[in-house]
Amino acid sequence: MLILPPNVTVIPPFSTAEKRHQPMLLGFPLGLGYIASYILRQGKYDVCILDANKDELTIPAILDEIKKYNPSFVGITMYTVNSKVTVELARQIKLNLKNIVVVAGGPHASDDYYSLLTRYPFFDYVVIGEGEVTFSELLDAVELKDTTHLSSIKGLAYPDNAGQVIYTGARELHNAIDDFPAPARQLIDFNQYISKDNLLPYAIEIMGSRGCTHRCAFCSFQKKWRPRRTMEIIREMKDLIRTYPQTRSFLFFDDNFSANKQRVMELCQTIIAEGLRSYMWSCLCRADQVDEEMIRAMKSAGCTKIMFGLETADPGILKNLHKKISLTQVKEVVETAAHHGIDALTFFIIGNPGETPATVKTSYNFAKKLKCHSTMWNIMQVYPGTALSRLQPCDDFVGYLYEPEVQQPCNVISANIMAFVNPELNREQLKKMYHKVFRDIVLYKAITHPLFTLKKFFGTPSWAIRFLTSLFR
Secondary structure: EEOOOOOOOHHOOEEEEEEOOOOOOOOOHHHHHHHHHHHHHHHHOOOOOEEEOOOOHHHHHHHHHHHHHHOEEEEEOOHHHHHHHHHHHHHHHHHHHOOEEEEEEHHHHOOHHHHHHOOOOOOEEEEEOOOOOHHHHHHHHHHOOOHHHHHHHHOOEEEOOOOOEOOOOOOOOOEEEEEOOOOHHOOOOHHHHOOOOOOOHHHHHHHHEEEEOOOOOOOOOOOOOOOOOHHHHHHHHHHHHHHOOOOOOOEEEOOOOOOHHHHHHHHHHHHOOOOOOOOOEEEOOHHHOHHHHHHHHHHHHHHHEEEEEEOOOHHHHHOOOOOOHHHHHHHHHHHHHHHHOOOEEEEEEOOOOOOOHHHHHHHHHHHHOOOOOEEEEEEEEOOOOOHHHHHHOOOOOOOOOOOHHHHOOOOOOOOEEEEEEEOOOOOOHHHHHHHHHHHHHHHHHHOOHHHHHHHHHHHHHHHHHHHHHHHHO
16 A cells, blocks of 8 residues: 555644644655556556545544555655654554554655654665665565565665664666656546646646756755656557546646757657647746747647746855756746746745845845746745755754644645744744735736736636635735
């Protein structure tokens, strides 16, 4: 059984708080889907996926589902935002269920495995990095009771009999990622993920590549970028359209969609040639990798939204973040996208290394001038395995708790996530600045782009009402 744990609202102290915490994880768990499909293809094991986050299951309810399925192995995806719940779930499995091997994987487990295994002894193994091959080899070794060869399985960490953590070393990243079958969406009621209230209406998430060409200070993604073959992406899109005919759009979840211009151009040409241009799609790009020719091709192939991560309009902070992009590049590419009818969504972060009230104002003023319908803002958060975690260390990411937010939750950062703070800006100041800047920029963009605003409101009225209410809460 592969599990995506629920939000922190299911465990104390959050479960008794007066106000409900916003869910931070949305959408089908693609990582679990890929692992499930790879294991199923081996033909040795039955697999199921339990999205306890989508279903908002309590830990007792998850234990009941585990009992019904009666698995030999439970694999749990661990993000920093659900790390407390993951640990508690693993603890309850060990307390209440016998002979189940508990395996953690995912971003947090990969980057924080030593602390996890030494502080929270409820996990038998941690799969580090991409999990398909490592998890499959682990299943075989444990199932065949061939544990003497565990140390030869790359990408694995586990405690030995003396309690010492054994790390087998990094597994070399798989270049031919089309060797991995499409995510096993059929193992779950996938129709519940296809809704009108999404970044694009009735959209399905799809991966066209893995990894990134850069390493920003706040990120721990793989630096090695690996694309899928164009026809394999097309084949998956067609399969999804046949299986889920309500599909109207696709969200490319690539960390760096624009890494190779030739590949983007080929994909766009093939989408058109295969008759898929009527389906809208979005992607995340770097401003320094996109030009007008690429944007024209993307628009012709159905792209309606491009997301760009700028984070700040202060050149010094951009350098601190290792962004390696310029304000001029962002301004030009946003204008070019707008000229060709593509909505550019630019991301900003408050609370970067070197941030001051003056630099936040600089970012706000720059965002106002961008020729796009909207911008998204966040508060800088610190995750294990990142450069920021070395600037602002944390001994125990799982145990971290910012208590004031238990009763007064913030909608962009969870109380169990560390914010990066500067001498002039503590966490409470960051939250106040975020709310003011975000409210002001949303209202400014709504006034300056009235047609877009009305379209969003009437297109998704329930979401729009909730969103506007949150601005003035």
